[in-house]
Amino acid sequence: MAILQIREAINQAIAEEMDRDPGVFIMGEEVAQYNGAYKVTQGLWKKYGDKRVIDTPITEAGFAGIGIGAAMAGIGVRPIVEMMTWNFAILAFDQIINHAAKARYMSAGQFKVPIVFRGPNGPAHMLGAQHSQALESMMAHVPGLIVMTPSTPYDAKGMLKSAIRDDNPVIFMESELMYGQKGEVPDGEYLIPVGKGDIKREGTDVTIIAWTKMVAVALKAAAELEKEGISAEVLDPRTLRPLDEELIIASVKKTNRAVIVEDSWPFASVGTEIAHRIHTIAFDHLDAPVEKINGADVPMPYAENLEHEAMPSPEKVIAAVKRVLYR
Amino acid sequence: MKKEKTTTDQPRWADLGLSDQKLISMYRDMLLIRRFEERSAQEYGKGKIGGFCHLYIGQEATGVGAIAALRDDDFIYTAYRDHGQALARGMSAKECMAELFGKVTGVSKGIGGSMHFYDLSKGFMGGWGIVGGHPPLAAGTAFATKYQGRDSVTICFMGEASTNQGVVHETLNMAELWRLPVIFITENNGYGMGTAISRAMAGENLYDKAAGYLMNRGAVNGMDVIDMYREMKKAIHLARTEFRPTFLEARTYRYRGHSMSDPGQYRTKEEIEEYKKKDPIETFAKELLQWGVLTEAALERMEEEIKTEVQEAVEFADASPQPPLEMLHQNVYA
Numbered sequence: 001m002a003i004l005q006i007r008e009a010i011n012q013a014i015a016e017e018m019d020r021d022p023g024v025f026i027m028g029e030e031v032a033q034y035n036g037a038y039k040v041t042q043g044l045w046k047k048y049g050d051k052r053v054i055d056t057p058i059t060e061a062g063f064a065g066i067g068i069g070a071a072m073a074g075i076g077v078r079p080i081v082e083m084m085t086w087n088f089a090i091l092a093f094d095q096i097i098n099h100a101a102k103a104r105y106m107s108a109g110q111f112k113v114p115i116v117f118r119g120p121n122g123p124a125h126m127l128g129a130q131h132s133q134a135l136e137s138m139m140a141h142v143p144g145l146i147v148m149t150p151s152t153p154y155d156a157k158g159m160l161k162s163a164i165r166d167d168n169p170v171i172f173m174e175s176e177l178m179y180g181q182k183g184e185v186p187d188g189e190y191l192i193p194v195g196k197g198d199i200k201r202e203g204t205d206v207t208i209i210a211w212t213k214m215v216a217v218a219l220k221a222a223a224e225l226e227k228e229g230i231s232a233e234v235l236d237p238r239t240l241r242p243l244d245e246e247l248i249i250a251s252v253k254k255t256n257r258a259v260i261v262e263d264s265w266p267f268a269s270v271g272t273e274i275a276h277r278i279h280t281i282a283f284d285h286l287d288a289p290v291e292k293i294n295g296a297d298v299p300m301p302y303a304e305n306l307e308h309e310a311m312p313s314p315e316k317v318i319a320a321v322k323r324v325l326y327r
Numbered sequence: 328m329k330k331e332k333t334t335t336d337q338p339r340w341a342d343l344g345l346s347d348q349k350l351i352s353m354y355r356d357m358l359l360i361r362r363f364e365e366r367s368a369q370e371y372g373k374g375k376i377g378g379f380c381h382l383y384i385g386q387e388a389t390g391v392g393a394i395a396a397l398r399d400d401d402f403i404y405t406a407y408r409d410h411g412q413a414l415a416r417g418m419s420a421k422e423c424m425a426e427l428f429g430k431v432t433g434v435s436k437g438i439g440g441s442m443h444f445y446d447l448s449k450g451f452m453g454g455w456g457i458v459g460g461h462p463p464l465a466a467g468t469a470f471a472t473k474y475q476g477r478d479s480v481t482i483c484f485m486g487e488a489s490t491n492q493g494v495v496h497e498t499l500n501m502a503e504l505w506r507l508p509v510i511f512i513t514e515n516n517g518y519g520m521g522t523a524i525s526r527a528m529a530g531e532n533l534y535d536k537a538a539g540y541l542m543n544r545g546a547v548n549g550m551d552v553i554d555m556y557r558e559m560k561k562a563i564h565l566a567r568t569e570f571r572p573t574f575l576e577a578r579t580y581r582y583r584g585h586s587m588s589d590p591g592q593y594r595t596k597e598e599i600e601e602y603k604k605k606d607p608i609e610t611f612a613k614e615l616l617q618w619g620v621l622t623e624a625a626l627e628r629m630e631e632e633i634k635t636e637v638q639e640a641v642e643f644a645d646a647s648p649q650p651p652l653e654m655l656h657q658n659v660y661a
């Protein structure tokens with residue numbers, strides 16, 4: 001076991017897959033000579049050179065599309081496209097949604113689009129409205145896309161390796177504030193399959209469902225709740241589309257209560273979909289309506305106090321848990 | 328571009344109709360920007376300023392020369408490197424610093440931050456964070472003034488790397504096709520973050536990008552406030568009188584990293600030193616002294632005044648309150 005930062009775990013996943021498959025390459029803004037805006041691709045350019053680690057101009061739509069076309073050729077090329085952040089990937093949504101997500105369906109299965117779009121998502125710290133958006137719900141809305149979002153170094157590595165090997169376009173969303181977070185990563189190879197969630201903490205009274213940065217918020221809340229004799233289970237779906245419905249429903253059947261925590265906006269979010277599924281599939285097992293804690297329904301302000309107010313916090317989660325427990 | 332006094336006994340700005348007062352205020356604006364930005368860097372280091380903070384140090388002549396050529400009813404757009412243009416437009420150091428500190432007394436009431444300065448009353452349209460995102464907005468504002476029969480112009484600062492974005496080309500096409508009174512000032516500081524322009528752009532001259540649209544275009548020494556002013560006057564005249572857009576490549580340089588978190592290891596010390604020899608503020612000061620527009624004593628006084636102005640701005644920002652919590656939900660809709 002090694003202790004790695006998330007950025008190192010992602011780096012290892014990319015390097016291992018590049019070693020395994022010469023068709024895997026990575027491109028994006030500053031990924032090569034600068035070693036990545038957030039140093040995720042540290043050392044890769046030195047190791048693999050210009051052909052496989054490619055600095056692009058600041059043209060998200062263009063290089064996303066070039067990646068999609070390369071993947072579609074069906075001759076063993078598997079691009080990893082780094083988006084400096086998902087805020088900038090918005091420029092490439094046409095390529096991702098109108099092209100990558102539909103090529104296979106429209107061609108009645110002739111094309112595969114084995115491509116990964118990855119980069120940091122969600123608010124960081126005082127970056128203001130255009131740089132602080134959690135966009136997983138927009139991506140998860142689209143049939144044809146897979147959406148994965150890891151919360152630990154272990155998960156990040158195993159999930160990304162599966163994403164790279166998958167024959168579908170995968171949206172892989174990381175977090176700027178988590179790149180330095182450390183955790184255990186096994187030395188040998190392992191994969192975490194697409195569509196498999198994970199219980200991050202076992203509990204019996206309530207299921208808190210959270211992903212990426214919000215897992216830590218949920219775990220903090222769970223630790224506090226334990227002091228008050230409330231046993232919270234923390235469930236990380238890890239893949240948001242397809243959802244690990246089985247795991248979610250099994251947990252809720254056990255706890256009979258659920259709180260969903262996401263830093264995205266509340267309207268039509270992934271959390272809304274999860275709440276809907278719990279309500280329809282596990283209705284008879286619920287002792288309270290599912291609660292949802294979201295980022296405030298506003299563009300993110302810059303001022304530190306307002307930003308703090310806008311974000312989900314352990315306190316807000318604890319309050320929601322108490323509401324579903326009628327305490 | 329010549330900078331020293333020539334054999335004639337006229338300063339090279341003699342044909343521009345610039346009063347001494349105007350020349351001095353252009354110089355003062357550049358110096359204020361330099362000192363404001365140096366202080367911003369310090370305050371960032373102290374944690375008073377958060378997020379991304381992109382300094383304008385080195386590029387002062389581009390912003391000041393261009394904005395000095397405008398009228399009050401003209402409009403300005405820029406990207407995230409926006410402190411300099413805001414100060415050049417007469418937004419106060421106090422309100423600008425307060426914005427950086429995330430205070431309610433800031434130009435955007437602390438909601439915007441470093442990258443999002445706005446003052447509609449001064450035609451200062453921001454302050455935008457997505458590379459290549461704002462140029463179509465600038466063309467749109469130019470569309471509106473023409474539509475309403477006004478003779479205002481809109482200028483749009485952008486980094487050279489943004490011209491690789493597709494939407495910038497869509498905008499150039501429509502600006503020329505529809506004859507919009509807009510001037511695109513591409514501040515070519517040689518690097519988009521850590522990527523030298525030659526690694527990101529096919530072709531040789533940046534301004535050639537406008538050639539396919541047959542737009543009026545050219546390059547100017549963006550380290551020279553007078554050259555900048557002169558070229559802008561021409562472009563503004565074309566826009567105001569004939570609705571002809573211009574694509575101006577201002578060749579300049581940023582002395583600091585891309586943002587406060589960039590150590591800037593992709594360029595050499597020598598390269599930076601070369602540009603510092605052409606420092607827009609020092610070279611202009613020399614000229615103003617040479618022509619007797621300013622005296623050494625006046626320069627010193629100005630330094631002192633600006634020092635005080637920046638100090639007071641920091642104190643003002645520090646003492647100002649954060650925005651009240653109810654502002655979180657205000658202004659999402661009109």
Ligand SMILES: Cc1ncc(C[n+]2csc(CCOP(=O)(O)OP(=O)(O)O)c2C)c(N)n1
Binds near residue numbers: 486518
């Ligand atoms: C669409 C988009 N992609 C990436 C970024 C991240 N980014 C911010 S500034 C920058 C470099 C831009 O360089 P340039 O346009 O030359 O302007 P300069 O910073 O030199 O003023 C990058 C890559 C962004 N803000 N928006």
